[in-house]
Amino acid sequence: MAGRNLGLSGSKTRQVNQQLRQSYDANFKMMVVNAAEATNNCQAARKYGVTECNVRRWRIQKDRLKNANSKRKAFRGPQRGRFQEIDRRVCEFVTEKRNEGLPITRAIIQLKALNIAKELNIPTTEFKASTGWCIRMMRRSGLALRRRTSLAQHLPSDFAEKLQSxxxxxxxxxxxxxxxxxxIGNADQTPVFFDMPTSVTVHKKGEKSVIVKSTGNEKNRITVMLACLADGTKLAPYVILKRKTVPKEPMPAGIIVRAQEKGWMESDLVVDWLKVVWGTRCGALRKKEKHADYGCVPWTPD
Incomplete structure (x- = not known):
């Protein structure tokens, strides 16, 4: 009986120990590391309720914790992939292109990996360059998708009331x-730029500067007037080129092209749009006397 009770007691003890075992994310570990560097390991361990050996281990892992996701709790999984030569050459390719400022996506990495596998005579049955492989390879190599950020436009505080009105x-x-x-229709002008470089690229973790090269035409644009009806009908796009005259070359069918020196939708072009687009739509002549004119405001860029 004593042995049985002892066994039960040991089992309960193991269960209690398993319940007390906790996992900590990278954000918490970095807080402990910073506290340990400011004071010492023992004080940081007492302050955050962890063991000193954990503090020592986390200080050794400081660089990896700093570059890891703040919610990550462990560095598990193989540190080397099965196809190390492919990983190495793909990393060199990414580094070379990023040094040139060119954007790199996961799809580009997968295509490059397949080409390298073909050069190494690795059959597609063994290596498929799947999305899962790409994610794991990027994690092993310290790569991540980086995005350029910009200030978001905030809606006015009374926008809901204005919308209902x-x-x-x-x-x-x-x-x-x-x-x-x-x-009933809805129309608006929008600028279309000749070059719209991607805002996401594969890049090294932790670097603050993420440069993406472009063709230099990201500020050159045209203006397009788009419109649709309440029944879902789309009207012909009204394209405004930034030049004095319309090119003599034939334009694609289904669009209307005009020219303006600054590429803006000015009052004369609004009147022209009402004639050639709005006035020629299906059903434009029905109940003409009941059409309402709400006025048009020329669009100018900010």
Whole structure:
């Protein structure tokens, strides 16, 4: 009985120890490391309720913790891949292209890996350059997808009230004049840039400067007037080139091209758009006397 009780007691003790065992994420470990560097290992261990051996181990792993995801709790998994030569050559390729400022995506890495595997006579049945392999290879090599950030545009505090007011206004006009869906449209101008470099690229973790080269035409643009009707019909795009005259070369079918010295949608072009796009749509001549004109404001870039 004593032995049985002792066994039960030991089992309960092991269960308690397993329940007390905790895992900590990288953010918590870095807090402990910073506290240990400011004071010492013992004080940091007492302050955060961890053992001193953990503090010593985390200080050794400081560089890896700094570059790891803040929610990561362990560095498990193989440190070397099965195809080490492919990993090495892919990393060299990424480093070379990033030094040139060119963006690199996961798809580019996978295609490059397949080409290298073909050069090394590795059959596709053994190496497929899957997305999972790409993610693990990037993790082993200290690579990650990096994104350029910009300030977000904030909506006004009373936008919900203004939206409801506009909806009531449109519904009231439709009831008053009996507008059909093909007589209600939404139009807006938008700039289209000749070069829109990607904002995401594979790059080394921890580096603050992420440079992406472009063709130099990211500021050159055209203006396009897009419109659709309430019934889902899309009207022809109205393209405004930044030049004095329209090119003599034939343009693609289905679009209307105009020229303006600054590439803006000015008042004369708005009138022209009403004639050649809005006025020629299907159903434009029906109930012409009930059409409403809400006015148009020329668009100019900020």
């Amino acid at each position: 506009f909806q009531r206004y449109v519904i009231g006009l439709r009831k008053k004049h009996s507008y059909t869906l093909d007589q």
